[in-house]
Amino acid sequence: MHTRTRHSIVSFHYPFSLSGVDGVQPAGEYSIAEDDEIIEGLSWIAWQRTAAFIYLPLPKHGSSSQQMVPIDYAELNAALELDRERVAAGAD
Template identity: 50%
Template sequence: MPDRTTHSIAHFAAPFVLGGLEGQLPAGDYDIDHDEELIEGMSRLAWRRVATFIHLPARAVKNPPTSQLVAIDYLELETALKRDRENAA
């Protein structure tokens, strides 16, 4: 089955927490990758998200000594982004 990875950037105005990650993450812009697979048998192209990853640290950190690609729950990410937008308003 063909796969693809799409990329987005998540902006957080305040520190935030995601399950599976230790402690708070600082505010900033984070690269997000979504792995998707093609749903076969559809009359048109349709993709199903099978994994979501966040790149750590945030984009603003120049030449970090180490970087990580961490699997996260997409719904938790969306909830954290919504909460961040609501608190910024």
């Protein structure tokens, strides 16, 4: 089975929280990794996301030490949308 990992950066203007992630995370940029696998048996190439992860700083270890935490990608998108709405509304 063919797999791939895609990396991206997301930006939050406001603190946010996700289930499975301890506490509220501060605003900032966060690295995201998405694992995909190819869907077999189709006449064209298609990929299906199988996992998503966010990289968070390890408490008390400085900004260079990170932990990779599994997340629900739909929940991440909802948190990003809420952040965009707050920016558009000029929320403090």
